[in-house]
Amino acid sequence: MTDLRIDIAVKAGDFALEADFRAGQGITAIFGQSGAGKSTLLRTVAGLMRPERAHVEFGGQVVEDTEKRIRVAARKRRVGFVFQDDRLFPHMTVRRNIAYGARGNARPGQEQFDGIIALLGIEELLDRRPATLSGGERKRVAIARALMSDPQILLMDEPLASLDFARRERIMPYLERIRSRTRIPILYVSHEIDEIARLADTLVIMSQGKVVVSGDTAALFARSDLGAYLGSHQASVLLRGIFRRYEAEYGLMQVDLEGYTVFLLGPPDREDLPQPGTALRLRVHARDVAISLTPRSDISVRNQLPMVIEEVVSGDDAFAEIRGMVGLQVLKSRITRKTVDDLRLRPGMSVYAMIKSISFDRRLVQEHD
Structure with missing residues (x-):
């Protein structure tokens, strides 16, 4: 199902933009420098x-x-916009800021208002003024105000750019909640690959006013020809697994990945554990995947996944990228070209991908139902 259809050509001075893509439910990330x-x-x-x-x-x-001479005025488009700067009214309380411009029943005490407040966890901030809030708190208030207008689309222009790493990490779970619990399409602009890997369902890569490629985020991360845009030295893949159980004694989660059991670290807070059967997005960097010709019982790496090599791409430096299949999912390994030669790695060869439990992204993303 297509929730979003965009085909535009715009000129702004000497700059020309052309963009044509479609997207479904969830977050569509617009990525580029x-x-x-x-x-x-x-x-x-x-x-x-x-x-x-x-x-x-x-x-x-x-x-x-x-072509059909249709143009809905900006003020009549049901658009929620979250800017880099929060644009909160300093003389108003958080409650009044959020209620400003609210549509329909989005008023304090009404179900829509209270639901958005709970979604973003800002119940205790309502009587405070913006000057007393941290950067992350201000950002959550700005998002709540955008949602309060009952938008048909949410536009977010690098919303986390003004926050340091720790505050970005704290606010991303709230963005995940919005993605999972609402049906609103979200256009999310960013030039941070970590944000994209964690949040995006659809990825649109842009360069110099053009769309280079667009599509399912995991599928684009799996490709070997987009290193110039996604970063060849920080190449990673997004895998889909099913959470099975938690080993409380060891603090490890058991996740089913293509019929194989993968062990990874559980969340710091047990309350953040997903329900068994939940589909999860797992991110692993190519640099954290080693290759062995045989399974090993004499090393500490628990995750040893049978993989069939599909492609060996040698770079101009000392490294090569191995692209292989674990079941129906793509996995990448970044190793030295000397290792490729020493192990005589080639397409069609069956090997074992070795991944430490700590190498998986600990911030797991629950997929849409």
Whole structure:
């Protein structure tokens, strides 16, 4: 199902943007370096810029179609916008900031208002003013205000850019909640690959005003030809596993990955454990995957997954990337070219991928039902 359809051409001075992609439910990440046209795309979707050519559709409504001469004014588009700066009113309490511009029954004491407050965990902040809040708290308030307008789409323009690493880590679970518990399509602009890997369902890679490629995030991470955009030295893959059980004695989670049991560290808080049977997204870096020709019982690495090599890509430096299949899922390993030669690794060869339990991303992402 397509929840979002964008086909636009925009000129802003000497800069030209062309973007054409579709996306379904969840977070669609717009990824690229500064100057790629990410913010221009969001402003056009919001109706803040007039395109030369456009078809923009979300929430079951066409809000812009130049061929059919359809253009819904920006103020009439049901768009929630979260900017890099929070744009909160300093003289208002958090409660009044959030209620500002609310649509329908989104008022204090009403179900919609109280539900959004609970979703973002800001019940205790309502009587405070923005100047007394931390950066992460301000960001949650800004997101709550955007959601309170009952939007058909949520636009987020590098919402975590102003936060340090620790505060970004604390706020991302709230973004995951929004993704999992609402049906609102989200356009999320970022140039941080870690944010994209964790949050995005659909990925749109942009460069110099053009869409390089778009599609399912895990599928794009699995490709070997996008290193120039996703970073060849920090290559990683996103795997889908099913949580089975938690070994409390050792603090380890057992996850089913293509019929094999994978052990990884459990969350610091037991309350954050998913229910058995929950589908999880697991991220593992290619640099953390070693290759063995045989299974080993004399080393500490518990996760030893049978893998069939599909591709060996040698770089200009000392390293090579091994791309293989574990069942139906792609796994990558970054090892030296000398190791490739010493082990005589080649496509079609059956090997074992060795992954330490601590190498999996500990921040697991629950997939959509």
